[in-house]
Amino acid sequence: MQNVFKIIWVLSCMLLTLHANEKVYKLKMATTWGPTLSPLIDAANNMATMAEKLSNGQLQIRIDTANKHKAPLGILDMVKAGQYDMGHSASYYWKGKDINTLPFTSMPFGLTSPEQYAWFYHGGGLELMQKVYDKHQVYSFPGGSTGVQMGGWFRQEIKTLDDLKGLKMRIPGFAGEIMARLGVQVTNIAPGELYTALDTNSIDALEWVGPSMDITMGFHKIAPFYYTGWHEPASEMHFIINQKAYKKLPKHLQDVLVVSMRLAAYDMYIQNYDMNANAWEKMKKEFPNITVKTFPKPIMDAMKKVNEALIEEMTQENALLKEVLDSQKAYQKKVRVWTQMSDYLYLKDNL
Ligand code: CA
Numbered sequence: 001m002q003n004v005f006k007i008i009w010v011l012s013c014m015l016l017t018l019h020a021n022e023k024v025y026k027l028k029m030a031t032t033w034g035p036t037l038s039p040l041i042d043a044a045n046n047m048a049t050m051a052e053k054l055s056n057g058q059l060q061i062r063i064d065t066a067n068k069h070k071a072p073l074g075i076l077d078m079v080k081a082g083q084y085d086m087g088h089s090a091s092y093y094w095k096g097k098d099i100n101t102l103p104f105t106s107m108p109f110g111l112t113s114p115e116q117y118a119w120f121y122h123g124g125g126l127e128l129m130q131k132v133y134d135k136h137q138v139y140s141f142p143g144g145s146t147g148v149q150m151g152g153w154f155r156q157e158i159k160t161l162d163d164l165k166g167l168k169m170r171i172p173g174f175a176g177e178i179m180a181r182l183g184v185q186v187t188n189i190a191p192g193e194l195y196t197a198l199d200t201n202s203i204d205a206l207e208w209v210g211p212s213m214d215i216t217m218g219f220h221k222i223a224p225f226y227y228t229g230w231h232e233p234a235s236e237m238h239f240i241i242n243q244k245a246y247k248k249l250p251k252h253l254q255d256v257l258v259v260s261m262r263l264a265a266y267d268m269y270i271q272n273y274d275m276n277a278n279a280w281e282k283m284k285k286e287f288p289n290i291t292v293k294t295f296p297k298p299i300m301d302a303m304k305k306v307n308e309a310l311i312e313e314m315t316q317e318n319a320l321l322k323e324v325l326d327s328q329k330a331y332q333k334k335v336r337v338w339t340q341m342s343d344y345l346y347l348k349d350n351l
Contacts, residue, residue, distance in 0.1 A: 022058070023058070024057065024058055024059075024060060025058060025059050025060070025248075025249055025250075025253055026060045026061075026062065027059070027060070027061045027062070027085040027086055027245060028061075028062050028064065028084050028085050028086070029044065029048065029061050029062065029063050029064070029084060029085065029086035029087060029088060030063075030064050030066075030069050030071075030075050030078055030079070030083075030084040030086075030087050030088075031044045031063060031064070031065050031066060031075070031087070031088045031089065032066060032072045032073065032075055032087075032088065032089040032090065032093065033065060033066060033072070033088070034065050034066050034067050035065045035067060037213075038212075038213075038271075038275070039144070039212065039268050039271045039272045039275060040088075040144070040237060040268070041065065042268065042271060043088065043143055043144035043237060043264045043265065043267070043268035044063055044088040044143075044264075045063065046263075046264040046267055046268075047061070047088075047143075047239065047260045047261055047263075047264035048060075048061035048062075048063055048260075050259075050260040050263060050264060051256055051257055051260040054256045054259065054260060055252075055253055055256045058253060059249070059253045059256055059257065061086065064084070069084075072089075073089075073093050075087035075088075075089040075093075075240070076089070076093075076094045076097065076101075076136060076138070076240065077097075079138050079240050079241070079242050080136045080137055080138055080242070082242055082244065082245070084242075085241065085242050085245035086239060086240065086241045086242070086245070087238075087239070087240045088143055088237060088238070088239055088240075089143075089237065089238060089240070090105050090235065090236070090237050090238060091104040091105045091129075091140065091236070091238045092104075092105035092106075092173055092174070095173065095174070098132070098135075098136070099314060099318065099321060100132045100318070100320050100321045100324065101132060101133070102173075102174060102321075103321075103324050103325055103328055104125075104129050104132070104140070104236065104238065104324075105232075105235050105236050105238075106149075106232045106233055106234045106235040106236060107174070107325070107328065108174065108175055108178060108230060108231045108232075108233075108303070108307045109230060109233070109303075109304055109307055110233055110234065110328060110332065111233065111234055111328060111331070111332050111335070112147075112148065112233050112234050112339065113145040113147050113148075113233075113234040113236075113269055114339075115234070115331070115332065115335045115336070115339060116145070116234040116236060117142065117145070117266075118331075118335060119327075119328060119331045119335070120142050120236075123327070123331045123335075124327055124331075125327070125328075125331075126141075126142075128323065128324050128327055131320070132320065132324065133240070137242065137243045137244070138240045138241060138242055138243060139240065139241045139243060139246055140238050140239070140240045140241075141238065141239045141240075141241075141258070141261045141262070141265070142236050142237075142238065142239075142261075142262070142265045143236070143237035143238045143239040143261065143264070143265050143268070144236070144237040144264065144265045144266075144267070144268025144269060144272075145234055145235065145236045145237070145265070145268065145269040145272070146209055146210060146212075146213075146232070146234075146235045146237075146272055147210070147234065147235075147269065147272060147273060147276070148210070148228075148229045148232075148233050148234070149207070149209050149210050149229050149231070149232035149233070149235055150207065150208075150209070150210045150211070150214070150226060150227065150228060150229050151207060151227030151228055151229050151230055151231065151295065152169070152171065152205055152206055152207030152208070152226075152227055153198070153205060153206055153207075153208075153214070153219040153220065153223035153224075153225070153226055153227075154204065154205040154223055154225040154226075154227060154293075155198070155201075155204050155205065155222070155223045155224075155225070156204065156225065157225050157291075157293065158225070158227070158293070158295060158296075158299065159296065160296070160298070160299075161182065161183075161298060161299055161302055164179070164182050164183050164184050164299070165182075165183035165184075166183065166184075166185060167183075167184050167185065167204050167205060168184075168185045168187060168202070168203045168204045168205070169184050169185070169186060169187070169203060169204060169205040169206060169207075170186075170187055170188065170189050170194060170197070170203055170205075170206035170207070171184070171186060171205075171206070171207045171231070172188060174231075174310070175207075175231030175232065176188075177310060178231070178303055178306045178307055178310065181306045181309075181310075182299075182302055182303065182306060187203060189202075189203065189206075191217075194206055194208070194217065194219070195217060195218055195219065195222075198219060198222055198223055199222050205223065206219065206223075207231070209235075210229075210272075210276050211275075211276045211277075211279035211280040211283060212272050212275035212276045212278075212279050213275075214279070214283075215279040215282065215283055220283050220287050220290050221287065224287070224289050224290050224291055225291055225293050226290055226291065226292050226293065227292075227293050227294065227295060228292065228293070228294045228295075230295065230300065230303060236265075237265070237268070239261045239264075239265075241257070311325060
């Protein structure tokens with residue numbers, strides 16, 4: 001008799017496992033981006049497609065773009081509240097709500113994309129990110145990097161610090177604060193109105209992303225000085241997941257999700273690399289008067305100084321932010337030696 005019970009128990013366990021392996025789990029994800037904003041929206045779509053394929057259809061992720069939910073910058077709130085299970089956005093969009101989310105996107109003069117991925121996955125960055133996001137009851141994962149962003153399009157050449165005084169520029173976030181301290185009149189204009197603002201002299205300069213995404217905006221047609229980057233050397237997008245929604249998934253689907261996010265992030269980085277190369281080739285061919293410039297050293301030095309001062313102010317009474325920024329700084333110091341020995345010297349001698 002005892003054996004019969006044992007057999008029934010084993011059979012029940014097998015049926016339960018079978019059931020868990022067959023049940024379809026559906027998640028809803030909101031993105032900051034519209035349906036055509038490559039490569040950002042592609043990272044979200046690729047992740048969902050991969051998760052479905054790798055799980056043999058058991059994990060299905062429905063994506064609502066900003067056109068549907070109408071709250072492009074409200075992704076953290078919606079995922080936190082459980083209105084959506086997941087989100088794809090960029091961590092620094094929430095710096096107004098929680099300043100500690102800022103460093104996980106990119107910091108001026110900070111890590112490059114390969115360095116930052118190394119920090120996330122092998123240098124303690126991911127753990128620090130979960131520590132910051134825990135109070136919002138979500139998990140956060142890297143979601144694709146734009147690589148080095150360009151410093152922006154300027155109608156006039158910037159030769160001295162005086163040229164920055166009173167200059168009207170769209171440059172959001174932390175970099176905007178740096179520019180403001182150097183006398184720039186920083187403005188915030190909706191993306192759809194940027195071209196007209198530049199064309200009608202409402203602004204003198206703006207930064208967007210890089211050739212891959214700038215080309216469709218058309219700024220190069222009216223502001224020919226294209227400055228190299230300093231402010232967003234590795235802008236990382238993020239997938240966020242409501243902790244309860246994540247815990248409801250069986251272990252193997254959690255694994256599928258984590259692997260899909262990691263692969264989609266990497267794929268966006270290289271997709272954007274390719275898009276940049278193609279867009280730049282086309283842009284330069286059609287508008288040969290575009291001039292690539294780097295800010296003169298005195299300007300760069302002033303930016304670095306303000307950057308340090310602002311970080312000092314921000315971290316004075318914020319131990320967690322200090323922990324994150326100190327971790328990035330220490331990692332950068334170590335990893336940059338290798339970057340210099342490898343990529344930098346290789347390129348320097350082979351251009
Ligand atoms: Ca930007």
